[in-house]
Amino acid sequence: MAEIMTIIGIWIGVFLTFSIFSFLYRDNPFYRFAEQVFVGLSAAYGFIYIIYNVLVPNLFTPVLSDFNQNWLLIIPGVLGVLMLVRIYPPAEWISRYPLAVVIGTSAGISLLFYLKSDFMNQIAATMINPFETPNVSAISGGLLIIIGTICGVYFFYFSKRQEGVFAIPSRIGIWFLMVSFGASFGYTVMARISLLIGRIEFLLTDWLHIIK
């Protein structure tokens, strides 16, 4: 029986694969079916996953097994339940309390982390001496990094009309951005093709057994 179920599983997989691919042609009943099944399954997956992997180990198990050590966890538990009172519209506003805790935490953490990692560390990483090495490409590269970063940051300067002389660094900044976007695009082509390779591999290997 197990082998049959495995084979059935592969055929279901193939059917769903082609159903999704059919969207490339146009919207059609197969895609609609696959789409709704996908939404349903993934919502269920997330739900079950959170229960088994977040709520049980992080809340229920510690509180039930050792209450004295973990009684503080009652607070987020209560806040979590308060989140659910939204189901009853007149009490909707109560959910703002847990929301406030969540957003306050996020804001504090984000402020510090972005300040450290994306602001200070990136500035420090740009404080370089391009002439450290005799290598021409490294020197030109180092200069490009400094010029590109400065002009790029200047492009995002909002409170000044970027005209005349002030438009020049902004313009150079755009050039750098465009080169970077082109680079990301070109680079991404690779990744996207590999995804397709993965799908075709499934069809050729598991379904048709053409390749090993």
Place this chain on the structure above:
Amino acid sequence: MRHILLIASLMCLLTDVIHAQTTSFEVKDYPWDDGKKLILEWKIGAGLDSLRIQKADPEGNFITIYDTTESFGSIVDDDVQPEQEAEYLMIAYNQSTSDSVVVSRGMTPLVQWYNLQKTPLLITMLLLSGMILYYIFASKRGKEFFIRRINALDSMEEAIGRATEKGKPILFVPGIGDLDEIQTIASLTILSHLAYRAAQYDADIIVPVRFSMVLTAAREVVKEAYIRAGRADAYRSDRVFYLTDDQFGYVAGIDGIMVREQPAANFFLGSFYAESLILAETGFSTGAIQTSGTANAHQLPFFIVACDWTLIGEELFAASAYLSRDAQQLGSLKGHDFGKILCIALILVGAVLEYSGIHWLSNMFNLG
């Protein structure tokens, strides 16, 4: 045999006494830290040439953490637990004669009220926050700040207008980040503005979300916008709905909405990843006016290629100030601009200092 051992140990003891007079080992608390560091200082006495420092692991076994032949010096052990005693053994010995002195020391690292090492971070934070607050209050007092044109934002109103004319809905996707992502919150702020306009024009706005917490916040935002526009009656909570936590399940669902409901204007604003191009291409094929924006740099090319308008990086955060012309937000934006000038100045000064062989500035900013 026993006699030999006895004599040997007596000799050891004797040499110990001699060397110990000059050999020293001290463990000190690292000042102004979070209790995760201790300073170990040593001095090797005459007749000894090597030193080994051992530290007790949780089971009490001593493990060598440092070996040297320097006669004096100090190291920082940054591998200790706050307020838990750390025990050390210093073994000073002579490589050729095997004479040795063993000193044992213990110390409990103290947790102070201020972490001195984080001072550069604190200064930068206070400076930036201070300037942002200064401009916010200046703006509140009536000082006006200029803000340059952001084309993508000017076109938003037009897009809503078009949707209203055609009698088709507006699709707003607040990204795939949860509420702990500031981009998501920035997106919801823009949603507040768009929903207000949609309510005024009586256009239908659809907001599918990926996370339940975003659902909660998005409903608050849209509802409040409708109330503000005096159209509380027109608010429909089922137009702001949850699809699924799964990235591609969410995308499949939105694709379905785009081809079936045929929204005339699509807004993809927030934190986006691989799905950016799926959304933008599908939206393009339905002929909608598309406005996108994200601070995730590597997704920007796809939005730029496939959408009509794109908010690049910080423009997403500037959007709410730009749209609302709210004095406080404009002030805040001016504060960010101060940060940019600061950044440019620092990079220039830093690069010049590096060129001159002075490294303290870049070291100060290096928190990594």
Place this chain on the structure above:
Amino acid sequence: MSSVNTSVRWERMILYVILFLGVMLPLIFHIGWKTDVSPHVQMVHDLVENTPAGSTVLISFDYEPSTMPELKPMALSLVDHAWQRGHKVIAVALWPMGVQMANDVFQELTALPVTDIAADQSSGETKTSVASDSTKVALSGVENAPDSTIARHTDKKYGIDYVNLGFKPGGMVTIKAMGRSIHETFPADAFGTPVGSLPIMDDIVRLRDLGYVMSLSAGDPGLKQWIMVAHDNFKVLVSGGTTAVSAPGFLPYINNRDQLRGVMGGLKGAAEYEKLRGVFGPASIKMDSQSIAHVIILIFIAIGNIKAYRRRKAQRRKSEKA
């Protein structure tokens, strides 16, 4: 902008079909083009190569089935290389499905079915493992299968040489907690065995005790969070692999602060790593399809430009006549 009309749609369909065939055919008929190794992949390789034997290292499986084609070859190479160098491997996941991704890789390298990894645990606890002994025997016989190009490590024992600690949500928050204590963050492994009973975890208290951290990352949370917390806060060497799409975004982190010690980007990165190790593995095979697909896209860009040029010319002529 109007709805895409029929002729444009047919054009697209032709492009899609050609692309599909262009990717499929090289998978069946290998070509064997060669690859250059980029310095960033070399850095990753050197990190593994130069970490002393006996170190314990962490690999974070921050991806899911959708990005498997790109990231799994990297995972195979990394674990294989680490084991070959005598490292012990701890797997964690910041993505829910990363747990299965890790099991998948261990299973393939040890030639053990996934459920037997649990049964194989040295802890000896009674577990309701659903594996049967017969499958274990049957599958462990396939070691050194002739078609495989990556070594089989049938000697590696769960709990001693490797462990799968499973998934914890929270991303940055979780990593931060691991910086304080891995044991507290992951009280049990993915199979519910208390972490304290696994020998591999004996010397490992927190991130600082690891030789390096690798993240195989398909987005957030992933490599970026590992850099921000594990490196920036806890000074652990961080490296890893990402989908080709996010790789450029990580280059700024490869700087003189050593925030990131090299990165493998996509299939190419994986193929380069295989080349460095002298292995003709899954990534190298797929690189040919990749190259053909690129040629197809480039040809289409050229056709698109020729068409646009003709159209413009025609318009100009029209306006001249008018």
Place this chain on the structure above:
Amino acid sequence: MKRTIPMIITFIVGMLVIISEFVPHKPFGPIAGTLENWFLIIAGFTIILGVLSLIRMNSIKIKSRAENWQYFLAGLISFGVMVLVGVFWGMQESSGILGHGEKISAWLGTPPTKPFDYLFNNLFIHLSATMFSLLAFYIASAAYRAFIIRSFESNLLMITAVIIMLGRTSLGTIMTGWLPPSLQFLHLPRIADYIMMYPNSAAQRAIMISAALGVIGSSLRIILGIERSYLGGGK
């Protein structure tokens, strides 16, 4: 009460997180960690809201026999089945309320596969991977449509993309591999690496730095209660 207290909570919580960064002493030091853990638990509960919203949306469509209602029924059934098998027999190594379901697992595959994992492996994975792989086609059609020689800026984007596409596969090696050592800098993979390493890094860094300022400003406004649209209206 409805809005002021949440704002005060946000302020206090945000400030505590920031203070705990600089003040390692108790009680501040561990506060950030505690709050971070709380976030997970609150978010965990909230998923119920999402699930209810999904069920409600689909039920409305089915009840009112809206267009395409059959598909929403299929979605609802998929959801229900997956949740039920997950609750009954658990997933992977977690046991459900009926235990591990050894029999049904052995029936479904070798090695034994739980019903939840069976659905995951045979339906979910394929749906997810195929949806993602659509990007291969979309990226090709987007390039075909948009990479047209136009303005200087758009040409920059296109040329860089083409160079990288060539340089990042075996093609670049083949096309320029024959170059003599003196012209090695024109080797396509090298040019690609150079672009990735320098101009690309610079631009990415610029975006990161300025976006970080945006995040810092927004966070600050949120903590200080200036930015509060997420809290909705009311006093």
